[in-house]
Amino acid sequence: MKSILVHPPQQPIRAEIKLAASKSECNRALIINALTDFRCELSNISEARDSQTMLRLLQSTDFEADVIDAGTTMRFLTALFSVTNQKKRMTGTPRMCERPIGILVDALRILGADIQYEKEEGYPPLLLNGFKYSGNNELVMRGDVSSQYISALLLIAPALPSGLTIKLEGEVGSRPYIEMTLNQMAEFGIDYKADWDSNTLYIPPLKYQAGPYEIESDWSGASYWYSIVALADDAEVELLGLKKESLQGDSAIAEIMSHLGVESIFTERGVLLRKTHAAPSIGWDFTDCPDLAQTVAVCCAMKNIPLSLTGIESLKIKETDRVYALQKELNKLGAELREIEKNHMYKVSRIADWSAGETPSIHTYDDHRMAMAFAPVGMIHPIIIEEPGVVVKSYPGYWKDLATVTSWEEI
Ligand SMILES: O=C(O)C1=C[C@@H](OP(=O)(O)O)[C@@H](O)[C@H](O)C1
Numbered sequence: 001m002k003s004i005l006v007h008p009p010q011q012p013i014r015a016e017i018k019l020a021a022s023k024s025e026c027n028r029a030l031i032i033n034a035l036t037d038f039r040c041e042l043s044n045i046s047e048a049r050d051s052q053t054m055l056r057l058l059q060s061t062d063f064e065a066d067v068i069d070a071g072t073t074m075r076f077l078t079a080l081f082s083v084t085n086q087k088k089r090m091t092g093t094p095r096m097c098e099r100p101i102g103i104l105v106d107a108l109r110i111l112g113a114d115i116q117y118e119k120e121e122g123y124p125p126l127l128l129n130g131f132k133y134s135g136n137n138e139l140v141m142r143g144d145v146s147s148q149y150i151s152a153l154l155l156i157a158p159a160l161p162s163g164l165t166i167k168l169e170g171e172v173g174s175r176p177y178i179e180m181t182l183n184q185m186a187e188f189g190i191d192y193k194a195d196w197d198s199n200t201l202y203i204p205p206l207k208y209q210a211g212p213y214e215i216e217s218d219w220s221g222a223s224y225w226y227s228i229v230a231l232a233d234d235a236e237v238e239l240l241g242l243k244k245e246s247l248q249g250d251s252a253i254a255e256i257m258s259h260l261g262v263e264s265i266f267t268e269r270g271v272l273l274r275k276t277h278a279a280p281s282i283g284w285d286f287t288d289c290p291d292l293a294q295t296v297a298v299c300c301a302m303k304n305i306p307l308s309l310t311g312i313e314s315l316k317i318k319e320t321d322r323v324y325a326l327q328k329e330l331n332k333l334g335a336e337l338r339e340i341e342k343n344h345m346y347k348v349s350r351i352a353d354w355s356a357g358e359t360p361s362i363h364t365y366d367d368h369r370m371a372m373a374f375a376p377v378g379m380i381h382p383i384i385i386e387e388p389g390v391v392v393k394s395y396p397g398y399w400k401d402l403a404t405v406t407s408w409e410e411i
């Protein structure tokens, strides 16, 4: 499938969407399951390629572990295979081999892992050569690059003979993902301590207790539906499988979108999205929810609501440099993402009167979130999304679900 042309809806949108399961919750549950000798009963396993890749690699005895483009799969498996003394070659797409992993490798080496960089220091591919416990049970590490290094270490920490204390330095980014990890560990019997005043996490040496666990639907995937409701003239959508008290930090989308004209009514089955009044402008710090930045930026650009963003530094080391990708593609919609304060404050605003001229064609940079964040523009104006297959990373049913509210065609 080369590209998809999304057409504006011809009638009011009324839909019920059973959202895909969260790949983040799923990948944590899969690691914990592996540490209980696969005795947990996991339900609602994510169809996302990132989770399916995790499943496949956990079952494989091959030396080569190719994570494709899945960040958590790379980071969590590097930790798991290391401490369980499995000799592996960890690799992925060319982009994955540009995403830093040195902070995690340094930490695992302190614990006793023998890890070699095959090419460039600090980046995959990695050769995992085995593990000889060093006796160290304390780590001091940066918390401002990626929370995935921290989650990876937390997940394997109960299996270490003296547990692990991690002291985080710098501003902690994506903290709800660390809390998600700790909460899921607690569900399986790990009695952790987290002191967020000193950013110190303590995990005792304990065995995970196998048990049933149901993975929640994906709030990051929900964000595209919020944007659809915000941009469509007339829309009401119920998203099934979401909880108000979620482990996922991306549930912040409910509050963000209350400023962009969407109210959330929690039901027994999930959340009902209804249109309401929007604010004239909005400022948001995305430090806790970086994966929402693209959705919100595109939605604000299309609604002509000026948006100030902070906390988006980590976007540069994700599936693509998302700051650059947003800058390029928002321009095609007559909007811009401008850096106001170096590496800190950005602004999205309209720079041109954008009217129905040529149909814009959005390049997706091998990034599922570029495709899913720009497709809702189709609620207002036809839009072409290039390489739409990228959505498989987190939400394989995205286009099928979109077809229930508007038409699109392959071109
Ligand atoms: O732990 C996780 O499941 C994730 C953590 C976040 O990454 P960073 O911690 O690198 O920001 C997020 O962007 C990613 O999609 C999933």
Ligand SMILES: C=C(OP(=O)(O)O)C(=O)O
Pocket (backbone or CB within 6 Å): 069, 070, 071, 072, 073, 291, 318, 319, 369, 394
């Ligand atoms: C950043 C993401 O994923 P990962 O880092 O796990 O590849 C994402 O899904 O937006």
